[in-house]
Structure formats: C-alpha cells, structure tokens
Amino acid sequence: MISSGSNTLSRWPTDRLLLWLLRGIATIAGAIVLLIMVFLVMEAGPALRHVGVARFFTDPSWHPAEGFYNLTPMLWGTLFAMVGSVLIATPLGILSAVFCRYYAPPAVARIYRKLIELLAGIPSVVYGFWGLVVLVPLIGAIHPPGPSLLTGIVIVAIMILPTIALMADASLTNVPQQYMRGAVALGLSRGATIRRVVFPAAKSGLFTGVILETGRAIGETMAILMVCGNVVQTPHSLFDPIRTLTANIALEMAYALGDHRAALFVSGLVLMAMIAALVAAADWISHGRIYG
Amino acid sequence: MNQCCGFFVLKKYAALVALSMAILLCVPVSAGAQKTAGDQLTGKLVITGASTLAPLIAEIGKRFESLHPAVRIDVQSGGSSRGVADARQGLADIGMVSRAMKEDERDLSAFPVARDGVCPILHHENPVQALADEQVVAIYTGKITNWKTVGGADAPITVVNKAEGRSTLEVFLHYFKLKNVDVRAQVVIGENEQGVKTVAGNRNAIGYVSIGTAEYDAAHGVPIKLLPIGGVAASTESVAKGIFPLSRPLHLVTRASPSGLAKDFIEYAQSKAVHDLIRQQYFVPLAD
Numbered sequence: 001m002i003s004s005g006s007n008t009l010s011r012w013p014t015d016r017l018l019l020w021l022l023r024g025i026a027t028i029a030g031a032i033v034l035l036i037m038v039f040l041v042m043e044a045g046p047a048l049r050h051v052g053v054a055r056f057f058t059d060p061s062w063h064p065a066e067g068f069y070n071l072t073p074m075l076w077g078t079l080f081a082m083v084g085s086v087l088i089a090t091p092l093g094i095l096s097a098v099f100c101r102y103y104a105p106p107a108v109a110r111i112y113r114k115l116i117e118l119l120a121g122i123p124s125v126v127y128g129f130w131g132l133v134v135l136v137p138l139i140g141a142i143h144p145p146g147p148s149l150l151t152g153i154v155i156v157a158i159m160i161l162p163t164i165a166l167m168a169d170a171s172l173t174n175v176p177q178q179y180m181r182g183a184v185a186l187g188l189s190r191g192a193t194i195r196r197v198v199f200p201a202a203k204s205g206l207f208t209g210v211i212l213e214t215g216r217a218i219g220e221t222m223a224i225l226m227v228c229g230n231v232v233q234t235p236h237s238l239f240d241p242i243r244t245l246t247a248n249i250a251l252e253m254a255y256a257l258g259d260h261r262a263a264l265f266v267s268g269l270v271l272m273a274m275i276a277a278l279v280a281a282a283d284w285i286s287h288g289r290i291y292g
Numbered sequence: 293m294n295q296c297c298g299f300f301v302l303k304k305y306a307a308l309v310a311l312s313m314a315i316l317l318c319v320p321v322s323a324g325a326q327k328t329a330g331d332q333l334t335g336k337l338v339i340t341g342a343s344t345l346a347p348l349i350a351e352i353g354k355r356f357e358s359l360h361p362a363v364r365i366d367v368q369s370g371g372s373s374r375g376v377a378d379a380r381q382g383l384a385d386i387g388m389v390s391r392a393m394k395e396d397e398r399d400l401s402a403f404p405v406a407r408d409g410v411c412p413i414l415h416h417e418n419p420v421q422a423l424a425d426e427q428v429v430a431i432y433t434g435k436i437t438n439w440k441t442v443g444g445a446d447a448p449i450t451v452v453n454k455a456e457g458r459s460t461l462e463v464f465l466h467y468f469k470l471k472n473v474d475v476r477a478q479v480v481i482g483e484n485e486q487g488v489k490t491v492a493g494n495r496n497a498i499g500y501v502s503i504g505t506a507e508y509d510a511a512h513g514v515p516i517k518l519l520p521i522g523g524v525a526a527s528t529e530s531v532a533k534g535i536f537p538l539s540r541p542l543h544l545v546t547r548a549s550p551s552g553l554a555k556d557f558i559e560y561a562q563s564k565a566v567h568d569l570i571r572q573q574y575f576v577p578l579a580d
Binding site: 061063064065066068132133136137140144145146147225226229230231232241243250251252254255256257260 | 343370371448455458459472478480486496497
C-alpha cells in the first residue's frame with residue numbers, strides 16, 4: 001500500500017492536484033445521473049399535470065393522438081421481454097464460461113473467448129436486422145404473424161449473452177488458486193469442485209453479471225423495435241406482438257408534439273424507475289455488496 | 293436503416309439551423325463577404341406548421357442558407373393548423389400546410405411544393421392483385437382476417453400499421469375514414485423502410501408506406517408489390533399528376549402575396565434545384 005498521509009500530500013502538489021481532479025470527475029459522473037433525472041421530470045411535467053399519474057395506468061389504451069395514455073401494456077411487454085431473455089441468457093452464459101475455463105482445451109478456450117467478445121461488439125441494429133429478415137419469417141412460419149415477444153426474447157438473449165458470459169468468465173478466473181488445489185487435495189471430482197467450490201466463491205461476480213445483463217435487456221431498443229411488432233397490448237402468448245417502453249420512445253419521438261411528447265418522457269421516467277428498482281433489489285439481495 | 297437519424301430531428305431543427313447559421317456567420321466572414329457582396333438577400337424567415345413538411349423545409353432552408361449566407365431560416369413544427377394560424381396572424385413569414393387548402397383559407401396565398409403519396413403494399417407472391425377500399429377498411433379493422441376472403445390463399449393476414457404521429461398514418465386514416473383506435477394491427481412500424489422489410493419478409497402481410505420508398509424498393513428487387521387504389525396505379529407519376537387518391541399536396545402559405553425574401557424562398561422551394569431533397573424525404577416532386 002502507498003501511504004497517503006498529509007505529509008506526502010503537502011510535499012507533492014501534483015498529488016493534491018490529482019485529488020481535486022478525481023473529486024471533480026467523480027462529481028461530474030454523479031451529477032450526470034441527477035441531471036438526467038431532473039431533465040426527465042421537467043419534460044414529463046406537462047403530461048403529469050394535464051393527464052395525471054393515474055391515467056397512465058388506467059386509460060383504455062395507448063392512443064396519444066386521441067388522448068389515451070395507458071403505459072401498462074408496454075410495462076408488461078418490457079418486463080416479459082427482460083425476464084425471458086435473462087432466463088435464457090444466464091444459464092447459457094454461465095455454463096459457457098464454465099466450459100471455457102475448466103473443460104475446453106486452452107486453444108479452443110482462447111478462440112471461444114474471442115468469439116464471445118466479438119458477439120459483444122456487434123451493434124444492436126445488426127442483430128435487429130438479422131432478426132427481421134431471418135428470425136421473424138422463421139417464427140412467422142410456425143405461428144403467424146412472426147414479430148412477437150418470442151422473437152424479442154431470442155434476439156435480446158443473444159445480445160446480452162456476451163455480457164453474462166464474459167462477466168462469469170472473469171469471476172471464475174478470480175477464484176483463488178488455493179481453493180482449487182484444496183478441492184483437488186480432497187479428491188473432489190471436477191463437477192463437484194465447480195458446483196460446491198467455484199460457484200459459491202464466484203457468487204458475487206456472477207450476480208453482478210446478471211444485474212448488468214438485466215440492465216442491458218431493459219434498455220435494448222433498436223433490435224426490439226425491429227422484431228417485436230410494436231403493437232401496444234399485454235401479451236397472452238409468446239407469439240403475440242408487444243411494444244416495450246424503449247421502443248415506444250424511439251418509434252414516436254420523431255413526430256410527437258405537446259402532451260404526446262411529454263408522455264414519451266413519462267415512459268422514460270418509468271424506465272428509469274425500473275432500473276432504480278433493479279439496482280435496489282440487487283443491493284438488497286446481496287446485502288450491499290453487489291460489486292464486492 | 294436510417295432510423296436513428298430520424299428520431300430527434302424534428303425538435304432539434306431549430307437548434308440545428310441556428311447552429312449551422314452560427315457556423316456560417318462566424319467562420320467565412322472574410323472569405324465569403326466579398327464574393328457574396330452582390331447578393332442582396334439578408335434577413336430572417338420564420339416558417340412554422342405541419343410536422344410532415346418541417347424536415348423537408350428545414351433541408352431546403354439549409355441549402356438556401358448556404359447559397360445566401362446572410363439569410364437565416366427558422367423552421368418550427370406544430371401542425372398544419374398552426375401553420376395557417378401563424379401565417380394569418382403574421383407570427384410566421386411562411387406557414388406549412390400538409391393538406392389541400394380549405395374553403396375558408398382562401399385569404400392566404402398557397403404554393404404547392406410537393407405531394408405526399410401513400411400506397412398499400414403486399415408481398416409480391418401474394419396472388420391478390422387489387423383490393424377495394426371497403427376490403428382495405430375491413431382488413432384494417434379486423435373484420436377480414438384471412439386472405440381467402442379477398443381471393444387470396446388460405447392464410448391469416450398480418451396487418452402492418454404505422455406508429456402514432458406519422459404522416460403516412462394520417463393520410464391513410466383520413467382517406468379510409470378510419471380512427472387509429474379501431475385499427476387492429478399485428479405489427480406497428482416506424483420508418484417506411486421498416487414497413488417494406490416487414491412485408492418483404494412475410495408473404496401474408498399488408499402494409500402501407502410512402503410511394504417514393506415503395507417504388508424505389510420494388511424497382512430494386514425487394515419482393516413487394518404496390519396495390520392500386522380506386523383503379524389508379526400506385527406510382528410517383530400518378531401522385532405527381534394528382535390523380536392518385538391516397539395522396540395530398542404539401543403547401544407553403546403566406547398571408548399576402550409574398551415579396552422579398554419569402555418570395556425568393558418559395559420560388560426556390562418550388563424549383564427543380566430541390567427535387568433531390570424532396571425525393572430524399574420520400575415525397576413526390578410536382579409535375580411541371
């Protein structure tokens with residue numbers, strides 16, 4: 001450890017400078033979130049005043065041009081798409097990391113990791129385009145119309161897979177070597193070591209991965225917009241088209257005016273609330289040690 | 293897809309135009325001043341009205357500004373009725389109106405700059421060659437849900453509708469006298485290209501997009517076909533002639549007969565020099 005007593009600080013003015021620089025940067029990073037919140041509330045203000053909070057949940061439908069502003073179907077759409085994709089991507093991602101770290105030959109593991117990194121770098125609009133021209137007709141052949149909750153779940157699952165796979169890989173790498181040696185000394189099989197030693201030791205890292213992928217799943221817009229059909233309705237089956245809150249903003253922003261525009265900012269506010277709830281839940285589950 | 297660019301364009305136009313003006317005004321003072329000494333055009337034009345027309349007029353405005361660096365053109369959207377009201381009260385120099393002029397708007401001088409045409413599209417393998425207006429209405433309100441009913445294959449119809457606020461939606465609903473609440477759609481799309489891709493990828497889909505886009509894509513091998521409306525073939529040509537029913541004129545209006553800068557701008561907006569911009573926005577330039 002480097003000692004950072006006041007003596008050292010006063011002798012080296014650059015240290016003091018650095019301290020203030022870091023303080024400044026940290027303030028900016030924190031202030032950005034607050035500014036976004038203030039901005040969202042200000043822009044959503046007119047709609048909240050004219051329409052009222054309750055009507056965003058009780059109106060018969062979402063037809064802003066006719067003065068109906070019900071957001072609940074889109075809230076459900078967002079939630080279902082998020083939960084579905086996280087349920088698919090999490091086991092895939094964690095198991096692929098386990099394979100990569102403990103079972104694959106080093107050469108294969110290296111190539112495999114590079115491929116996953118590549119997957120993380122593909123822009124979302126490319127996934128959306130692929131979904132639109134390949135996946136949608138495919139699912140449409142099984143059960144029309146094609147653009148549906150299922151398509152959205154599959155596309156988003158593929159998109160968030162690298163996030164969880166890479167996070168899981170990193171946290172498995174961080175499991176101390178002596179744990180592994182201890183397990184070998186006890187004569188544990190590889191499977192038992194992974195289940196009983198590695199997973200508990202890597203728990204917090206895996207959990208962070210899940211939080212990050214969930215955040216990404218909620219925020220995904222472009223690909224969802226292209227493959228989900230965007231019909232505002234609460235889905236009754238996997239094959240029903242849905243619209244998410246993010247897609248709603250992206251679809252209607254360009255031509256929205258007045259209360260309609262403000263209502264889109266209310267969508268943004270609801271999204272922000274969802275993310276806040278997610279972080280709070282994660283914090284609660286992990287007893288304040290999400291990133292520990 | 294060109295989607296990301298479209299989203300924030302409208303609201304930011306005023307700011308963009310102001311920004312580009314600021315750059316134009318600050319930077320080339322020494323370089324441009326002498327060259328344009330003969331250019332008499334100076335001043336500011338405020339143009340307000342239809343959100344359909346705003347992106348096009350803002351583009352034309354930008355080009356006009358680059359030709360006449362001392363001119364500033366401020367475009368704000370707010371609907372055709374605002375265009376009429378602002379032009380009448382003198383709050384704006386020019387109003388934008390995305391429809392035919394009404395009887396009680398005879399006091400304004402109106403200048404058509406382009407036409408906006410919309411046509412239904414199907415997958416090109418769909419055997420249906422034409423639909424009557426009532427059939428389109430029945431399909432869009434969910435009363436007809438199978439192609440068999442209108443002479444096609446035995447397959448469920450996928451109805452593709454536009455997102456709220458889009459001008460194509462307005463034109464479509466207005467012509468078929470529908471309300472968006474009554475439309476039963478399976479897919480809702482934003483940009484025209486997205487509609488074309490959706491229909492091209494689903495042989496049982498019916499959608500509608502701007503004629504400019506549909507014609508371009510159909511000519512470039514995308515498997516869609518344009519449906520005629522009321523017996524008139526859907527083409528930019530029939531829109532330009534004004535005979536295609538599912539279309540509307542886009543007007544610039546002024547309180548009195550325009551003079552000075554406003555006159556020059558309107559003449560420029562009606563000239564051939566902006567036809568490429570009109571096509572870029574999927575509108576149809578007027579026939580000569």
